[in-house]
Amino acid sequence: MSPAPVDGAVGPAAGPAEERRLHPFTPLRRAWVPIAATVGVLAQQGDQAGRWVADLSALLRVAALAGLVMVFGAYGFLSWWFTHYAITDTELRIRSGLLFRRTAHIRLDRLQAVDVTRPLLARLTGVASLRLDVIGTEEKDQLSFLSEKEAVALRAELLARAAGFAPEEAVRLGEAPERELLRVSPRELVVSLLLNLGIWALLVPGLTVPAVVWWLSSSPWAALVSVLPMLGAVWAGTAGRFLTEYDWRVAESPDGLRLDHGLLDRAHETVPPGRVQNVRIVEPLLWRRRGLVRVELKVAGSNNTVLVPVATRDAASAVVARVLPGVDLAALSFSGSPRTGSRWVVPVWWKGYALAVSPEVFAARHGRLCRRTEIVPHAKVQSVRFTQGPWARARGVADVHVDTGANCTVTARLRPEPEAATLLHAQAARSRTSRASARPDRWMTARPPAPETGAGAESGA
Amino acid sequence: METGTMGETGGPAWVGLPGGLLTLRRTLLVIWTVLLAVVTAVGTGLTLGPAWAVLGVFWLLVLAWGWVLLGRNWRSWRYAERADDLLISRGVLWREETVVPYGRMQLVEVTSGPLERRFGLASVQLHTAAAASDAKIPGLVPAEAERLRDRLTALGEARSAGL
Secondary structure, rough: OOOOOOOOOOOOOOOOEEEEEEEHHHHHHHOOOHHHHHHHHHHOOOOHHHHHHHOOHHHHHHHHHHHHHHHHHHHHHHHHHHEEEEEOEEEEEEEOOOOOOEEEEEHHHHEEEEEEEEHHHHHHOEEEEEEEEEOOOOOOOEEEEEEHHHHHHHHHHHHHHHHHHOHHHHHOOOOOOOOEEEEHHHHHHHHHHOOHHHHHHHHHHHHHHHHHHHHOOOOHHHHHHHHHHHHHHHHHHHHHHHHHHHHOEEEEEEEEEEEEOOOOEEEEEEEEOOOOOEEEEEEHHHHOOOOEEEEEEEEEOOOOOOOEEEEEEEHHHHHHHHHHOOHHHHHHHOOEHHHHHHOOOOOOOEEEEEEEEOOEEEEEEEOOOEEEEEEHHHHHEEEEEEEHHHHHOOOEEEEEEEEEEEOOOEEEEEEEHHHHHHHHHHHHHHHHHHHHHOOOOOOOOOOOOOOHHHHOOOOOO | OOOOOOOHHHHHHHHHHHHHHHHHHHHHHHHHHHHHHHHHHHHHHHHHHHHHHHHHHHHHHHHHHHHHHHHHHHHHHHEEEEEEEEEEEEEEOOEEEEEHHHHHHHEEEEEHHHHHOOOOEEEEEEOOOOOOOEEEEEOOHHHHHHHHHHHHHHHEEEOOOOO
16 A cells, blocks of 8 residues: 555655564464453353353354354454554554554664563464563554564564664664573572572461361361462462573673573563663572572663573673673672661661662662662663651761662662762762763764763764 | 852852742641631530630641741752752751752653642652652742743753663
8 A cells, every 4th residue: 555665675765664564373363362251251151151052053053153253353354454564764663453543653762672572372383572662662562473583583673773774784684693691501590499588488378377277167178269379479489480581591792682581481582782771689598608699680661670580690790791881790899888877777677788889880789688789870870869867867877869760769778978968969970971971872873972072972863 | 049050169059949839838827727726716615615715726836836847848948950960959857859960851840730820839840761750849930930941951952861
């Protein structure tokens, strides 16, 4: 319907871009869900539906089923037929909707991450769904499904365009080469999950509560019902995590960071350079003696939170050094909260609070059993706040909060008051200078002029 | 109360809030406490005996206390426009000081409710990409609020930075 230009080579003049459809498997998948739901509802109605179905003759029964399949099949087909996507110079456009038309314009320079996921069923049929993480995108703004080859090619093209390459070049470049940084073996993963204190703590009530319930009510069903929520939690903490974190691979490419993981559902995430807002290093109690850590990250608009499920401290800091260039975890020197003031504001736990500020990052630590270290690059700081309650003031301590774009706040708690006051302004100044020298949004375009030439460096990006 | 100058060499040039906000808050306080005092005095006086009407004095004490408190709170609010960021400081017991760089502002909002309008006041609210950094300056004169909005927007555009 559109006067499509010669295949592939869309000029930079950004005429009506070539519109494409999703994989023909999509209608099957879309139709299958409501059919299954209807059958499920009927089955749940039990007796009544059974009697109603028994009243019908065999011919009518087949006809009803065929009708059901036809209606939902038509729905699936039409929704597929009316869904198009197109890539222009600046955006990915997804048009969809049967009755209510909806067009999502996703700006490529605002791209925070790209995820290709292959759920189990989709893997069997060789398709994948592709999602662009931009702030404000919804669940339905993903392309599901594309053939696997197409999804990978599209990801490469989108990343190349987002990086600032010309369109023809973006198509030609293909997948950027990658270099593996870290791989988590299944054994390491299992050991780390078994060393999770929270799961073991759950087992104690998980075993005693059903026993007590059984003894009191003498009904095994009541005991089973009482144990279900805890089983759910244990499942999510062990087997669920095992399934998603199986064969975790972290690799690096000019496109950014690549994370591939999953046993049944495979997920492939790509985080372009300079998108990470916050890195958190988690050290549970039982992991610390073995020198194991878990690394989590925050990217605005994205729901992936894990960077490395488990690794030794050295391996993890090597990965962090790639994610946040120039950051050396071992070189961060943490200073604790002052004993005299903090002891009375937060008893016992005050010892867990510590702060380190390096030329690149602001790092705050808290927690005694499970130690968490939150690291924010200065360039990602949105605002800085100083707060102090009456009790803390009497003790001469104050808190400094650093807000980042991924909607998380890192707090340096219980700093000596004069230090906190100077920290507030020093942090604002540091964030300003490192912002001026940060990489542009389109990361393969030329770097902005050196920071000393002044503000307004990024206006052309 | 002159603004727009930046004491880059010395400390920041702090600007307090105009008196309108204090008048508004104190007026509200007087209306409510006097109303409650009358209700309490009449209610207890009629039901328990005339001597109990003295209980109404309690609300007058609240009024005196609140009068002082509102004054202190109003005096604690101040803001400063620096070359690259905006400072907002507030609170007497729970002190809070916020620094928002101009380049990080996503949206500047000027709001004015019906009561605020009656007293000739407007508030300026700044939004960044982080929801936690809520920076609000209440009770400004509308002209100053608009000047601040225009200046912040202009500075935000000049120093704009990505996420």
